[in-house]
Amino acid sequence: MVINPISPTVDFDQDGVQHGFLKLPYSHDQSAWGSIMIPITVVKNGTGPTAVLTGANHGDEYEGPIALYDLAAKIDPVDVSGRIIIVPAFNYPAFLSGTRTSPIDGGNLNRIFPGRPDGTVTQKIADFFQYQILSRADYVLDIHSGGRTLEFIPFAACHVLPDKRQEKRCVEAMRAFNAPYSLMLLEIDSVGMYDSAAEELGRVFVSTELGGGGSASATTIKIAKKGIENFLKHAGILAGDPLIEPTVNLDMPDGRCYVSCETPGLIEYTVELGEEVEEGQVVAVVHEVTRTGRPPALYRAGISGIFTGRHYPGMINMGDIVAVIAVPV
Ligand code: CA
Numbered sequence: 001m002v003i004n005p006i007s008p009t010v011d012f013d014q015d016g017v018q019h020g021f022l023k024l025p026y027s028h029d030q031s032a033w034g035s036i037m038i039p040i041t042v043v044k045n046g047t048g049p050t051a052v053l054t055g056a057n058h059g060d061e062y063e064g065p066i067a068l069y070d071l072a073a074k075i076d077p078v079d080v081s082g083r084i085i086i087v088p089a090f091n092y093p094a095f096l097s098g099t100r101t102s103p104i105d106g107g108n109l110n111r112i113f114p115g116r117p118d119g120t121v122t123q124k125i126a127d128f129f130q131y132q133i134l135s136r137a138d139y140v141l142d143i144h145s146g147g148r149t150l151e152f153i154p155f156a157a158c159h160v161l162p163d164k165r166q167e168k169r170c171v172e173a174m175r176a177f178n179a180p181y182s183l184m185l186l187e188i189d190s191v192g193m194y195d196s197a198a199e200e201l202g203r204v205f206v207s208t209e210l211g212g213g214g215s216a217s218a219t220t221i222k223i224a225k226k227g228i229e230n231f232l233k234h235a236g237i238l239a240g241d242p243l244i245e246p247t248v249n250l251d252m253p254d255g256r257c258y259v260s261c262e263t264p265g266l267i268e269y270t271v272e273l274g275e276e277v278e279e280g281q282v283v284a285v286v287h288e289v290t291r292t293g294r295p296p297a298l299y300r301a302g303i304s305g306i307f308t309g310r311h312y313p314g315m316i317n318m319g320d321i322v323a324v325i326a327v328p329v
Contacts, residue, residue, distance in 0.1 A: 004117040006128040010042045012085070012136060017043045017077050022087070022128065026104070026121055036093060036121065041072035041086040048082025049138040049235050053228060055087075057110050057142055057194060059094025059101070062216035063208075064143030067224035082237045085133060090142075090194075093121060098214070100147050111189075113197040130197055139173065139235040140198045140205045143224055146212020150321065152309040153273050154210045154223050155181035155250065159190070161199055169204045176234030176242045177206055177227040183308070183326055186252035206231065213312045248306070250326035256302035259323040263297040265289050267316040273308070277301040283323045286316060301325050 009020035022038040053071070055064020068088035075084065089095035091109040093102045101108045107122020115126025134140065146152050156177040158170035174182050185207070190196050198205040208227065211220035230242035256279075261267075266287040271277055278301065285296035299322045301307075309324030316322065 002118040004124060004128050004131065006124060006132075008040065008132075010040055012042055012083070013044070014042070015044050015046070015077065017041065017075060019072065024121065024124060038092040038125070039088060041075075042083065043075050043077050043080050043086070044083040045077045045080040046082070049237060050083040050085065050136050051139040051141065051232055051235050051237055052085045052133055052137040053087070053141050053143075054090040054194075055143045056089040056095040057091055057144060058108075058147050059089075059091050059097060059099050060147040060214045061143075061145040061212075063145050063210040063220050063224040065089050065095065066216055066221050067143065067228055070225065071228060079239070080237055081239070082235070083136075084232065084237060085136070090129075091122065091125065100149075110194050111192040113192050113194055126194075129194065134198055134201050134203060137198070137203050139231065139237075140203045141177070141228065141231050142194055142205075142207050143210065143228075144208055145210040145216065145220065146309065146312060148214035149312055150309055151212035151273065151312045152209035152324070153181050153306070154179050154208075154220055155183045155308070156206055156208045156227060157183045157185040158206055159185055159187070159195065159199065163202070166199070166202060166204070170199075170206060173204050173206045173231060173234055175247070176230050176244075177208070178230050178242060178244050178247055179208060179210070179223055179227055180247060181250055181306075181308070181326075182247045183250040184252065186254070186257060188258065204235075209309070249329045250306060250308065251329045252326050253303070257305070257325050257327075258321060259283065259299050259302060259325070261286065261299075261311070261316050261318060261320045261322050263288065264315075264317045265297075266314060267311060267322070268296070269310060271307050273310060275307045277305065277307050277325060279304045283307060284310075299323065303327060
């Protein structure tokens with residue numbers, strides 16, 4: 001049996017706060033016997049549940065890392081009952097390069113679970129989380145946003161699960177995170193996702209999409225910070241009740257919620273994120289740019305609902321997401 005080469009410099013069972021690294025050996029031209037040093041904080045006080053908090057699963061999404069580096073610097077173990085494992089930059093090589101996937105192996109950490117202990121750098125990170133981190137977790141929060149190519153209304157999300165008791169616990173934790181929108185998310189392709197790995201192990205799992213465009217705003221950062229604190233209060237790891245404000249509950253009944261691009265070009269949106277749209281309504285047009293005088297291609301909502309997600313850059317390609325529409329419930 002191959003042992004995962006990642007070694008933590010922290011002791012997961014020690015009380016107090018420890019700031020250290022997940023040390024991943026990586027031999028390359030600039031460092032023959034070098035390691036990738038993934039920052040990690042472990043905060044523990046007595047017995048109680050364990051929450052695992054991650055950001056930058058995709059390296060170009062910033063609310064998670066900002067809120068989690070901030071939390072790690074401020075948290076006092078006396079305020080904790082149980083344990084918090086904080087990894088602000090989950091796919092650390094991708095985070096350092098500001099890209100969705102790893103510049104080392106092209107690995108998309110959220111499509112590669114359960115990983116491999118003898119695989120590429122990204123596969124080794126996934127394998128370590130599968131067997132060393134998720135095994136210790138009760139509550140798992142993975143903070144995403146749209147990255148450089150997508151933008152979303154700020155939502156927390158969970159999934160429809162075969163185990164309805166587990167699904168209920170995930171929904172309760174999503175509601176506790178209390179983003180402005182709470183979404184039962186229909187994934188395009190859930191194979192290899194960290195979400196699925198955590199859910200299959202029976203964990204209470206919540207994800208988010210808090211913004212996008214390859215940056216973070218004051219508003220979305222505030223949502224992340226409040227959501228994390230609420231999530232830890234809900235888990236009973238921090239004292240007190242979550243601060244609950246109004247949220248819009250959303251569902252994604254089927255594939256009509258996604259509109260994909262079939263004509264590359266210059267995209268002109270005709271609605272803003274958060275607006276209500278009717279089935280058949282034009283949400284965007286795409287102008288062909290190789291010549292003038294052509295009528296634009298029209299992209300229509302496949303279902304009535306809230307305009308939830310969109311392509312971010314000004315130019316769009318074949319197969320890119322034009323629109324995500326979710327239905328208020
Ligand atoms: Ca993401």
